[in-house]
Amino acid sequence: MKQLIRLSLFVVLGIGLWAFSRADQLFDLAKNLDIYASVIKELNQFYVDPIDPNKVVKNSIDGMLDQLDPYTVYYPEEDLDEFNTLTTGKYEGIGIRASWVDKGYYITYVDEDSPALQAGLQIGDQLLSINGVKITEDSDPGQLIKGPKDSKLTAEILRGEEKHSLTVQRSTVQIKNVGYSGIIRPGIGYIELEEFNQSATKEMKAALLQLKKDGMKQLILDLRNNPGGLLTQAVDICNLFLDKETPIVSTRGKLKEWNATYKALNPSWDNSLPMVVLINQNSASAAEIVAGVLQDYDRATIVGQRSFGKGLVQVTRDLPYRAKIKITTAKYYIPSGRCIQAIDYSENKDTVKQEFKTRKGRKVNAGGGIEPDVLVGRPQANSLIQQLLKERIFFQYARLYKLKQAKIAPAANFHLNDTEYEAFVQWVKASKFHYESPLEKQMRDVLKETSKDILYANLTKELDRLKPEWDSSVARELQGNKKVIEGLLEQEIVHHYYYKKGINEWSFEHDPTLLKSLELIKN
CATH class of the missing domain: 3.90.226.10 (2-enoyl-CoA Hydratase; Chain A, domain 1)
Structure with missing residues (x-):
């Protein structure tokens, strides 16, 4: 009986503590919401410059959610298009993606069933203007491209040294789930x-x-x-x-x-x-x-x-x-x-x-x-490869490659020979691409420190003497990482000619993970 009474008291106490805890939590929530509303009101009334309530609240909500996880996200009304695209896979546009590369916005992806491709837009085209609005580094081409289904836009592009003006009719673009079969x-x-x-x-x-x-x-x-x-x-x-x-x-x-x-x-x-x-x-x-x-x-x-x-x-x-x-x-x-x-x-x-x-x-x-x-381990993207990708070097070279050669071998059979790869190496050397390896950076830091102290004069001379060994040579690095770089470059070139389907067909002959899976499934 005593045990039953103790158990009952424990349950009642537990429920009571939970209720008090819940009440405290609700009180803290109400209190802080009141404080938050008061802060917004005071800022709106007294802050020296006008504030944008939408921006202030959006930033504060985003800051709050940042304390949780990356997947808890707030979508204001103006961002519902992005939300709907994520869930339905549909959007109204022309089916391209553009990125800032070097000194211009270039088309980096074209959907193979898109209005853009039907109108003649290609990967590698530079966007100069959309509906008469000039494209600059501060532009958002995505916003200019969006518009109601069946409406039209006029894109002025630069392809090589030739300017073109193309009219594209927007439609509902369905993002495919099955990219290839x-x-x-x-x-x-x-x-x-x-x-x-x-x-x-x-x-x-x-x-x-x-x-x-x-x-x-x-x-x-x-x-x-x-x-x-x-x-x-x-x-x-x-x-x-x-x-x-x-x-x-x-x-x-x-x-x-x-x-x-x-x-x-x-x-x-x-x-x-x-x-x-x-x-x-x-x-x-x-x-x-x-x-x-x-x-x-x-x-x-x-x-x-x-x-x-x-x-x-x-x-x-x-x-x-x-x-x-x-x-x-x-x-x-x-x-x-x-x-x-x-x-x-x-x-x-x-x-x-x-x-x-x-x-x-x-x-x-x-x-x-x-x-x-x-x-199956993935090819290691060392600092050189990461820098090449960051500066879109493969894209830039593939764009120029296509301007010079109208056709290439079928995607599955395309391969750069030694002469063609050496041409890429020389182009990179002549370009504005700058690369400093982690070792070179460390050695330069050491050299800088030793040169400050006369006690290390001999070490400074020795480091200078060994400079050819640690100084980054772009040509040497490109040859030393040829296998991985050559594959990335071939994929980018294939993409310019044969779009996404071409990358798939190229990978069936070159992708280590896919080749391993073929070996396994036959057994």
């Missing part, structure tokens, strides 16, 4: 899944059906560089390869009523098709769910590099005045019981790794992304 070796189908927006499963199933007609006996599913998207699409894509009622993913968060387990709702499309799934460090969220689930059920072999490690679920909530907020509400757990979240944002540290097992008893880890069954 095809038979890449006899009986081996390949699908590159780039997104998980609302039409992902529909596109995936259509690609599978066509590949089956074309003789597919085995499948390589490429999820590399896929940032994720809708959880429901990840579940439905897993369902294509898993039987009905198979548990796929569960979510757990603060509110128990939001906890859920998602199962396969339909009969599988094919539950025995041999599969390899490719992932890398940029495969995240929904892409990790698909890879992890198929790994947990031993349904596919995972090849590549460890994935990003985003195991957080977001829910969108409506706010006043058509604003929205995307809030992290839960973590997701795949069938083995593991959560792949890499960072604990509440404590700003890596999550603790734990060991789990697949259906057949293979060991897999949680906390840090999906670890591939077969690891």
Whole structure:
């Protein structure tokens, strides 16, 4: 009886403490909201210069959310186009991307089914003006290009030394989920899944059906560089390869009523098709769910590099005045019981790794992304390569290359010979590209310090004598890293001629991860 009384008192005390804690939290919230509103009011009335209430509040909300995680995001009404594009994969425009390169805005990507390509715009064209508005470094071409469906824009471009004026009719552009699909070796189908927006499963199933007609006996599913998207699409894509009622993913968060387990709702499309799934460090969220689930059920072999490690679920909530907020509400757990979240944002540290097992008893880890069954290291992007990419050197050279050569070999067969690569090296040497290796920087710092003290005069002389050994030579560095640089340059050149499809076809003969997967799937 005494134990029962103690237990009752403990429960009542616990509820009471929780109620007091909850009340304190609500009071603190109300108090701080009152203070915040007063600060805005005082600034608006007394600050020396006029303030923009929209900007001040947006910045303060962003600052608050920055304390949480990168995925909890506020969307004011004016940013709803971006939000809708993320969820639906649709936007109204012409299907290009442009970047500031050297001293101009250049088209760096053109969708192969876009109004832009149909109107004659090409990768490498410099945008001079849009609808008469001159393009400068401070311009935002994206805003100028956007507009209602069926409206027209006139783009003035520079291609080589020739100016052109092209009229393009805007339309609704659908961002494709399936970037490429095809038979890449006899009986081996390949699908590159780039997104998980609302039409992902529909596109995936259509690609599978066509590949089956074309003789597919085995499948390589490429999820590399896929940032994720809708959880429901990840579940439905897993369902294509898993039987009905198979548990796929569960979510757990603060509110128990939001906890859920998602199962396969339909009969599988094919539950025995041999599969390899490719992932890398940029495969995240929904892409990790698909890879992890198929790994947990031993349904596919995972090849590549460890994935990003985003195991957080977001829910969108409506706010006043058509604003929205995307809030992290839960973590997701795949069938083995593991959560792949890499960072604990509440404590700003890596999550603790734990060991789990697949259906057949293979060991897999949680906390840090999906670890591939077969690891294929990625080419190391050293400081030289990073600098070349940062300054868009490959893009600049590919643009000039295409102006000189109207045609090249088919994408799968394109390769730069030694003479052509040496021409690239000489072009870089003659350009404004400047590179200082980490070793050179360190040596220059040491030389600077030794020259200040007469006691180190002999060391200063010795460092000067050895300068040819540590002084960065762009030509030497380009030759020393030829294999990786040559591949990146070939891809960029192929992109200028054959667009995204060309990069895929080139990779079927050169991509180490893909070649390894072909080797595995044949066995």
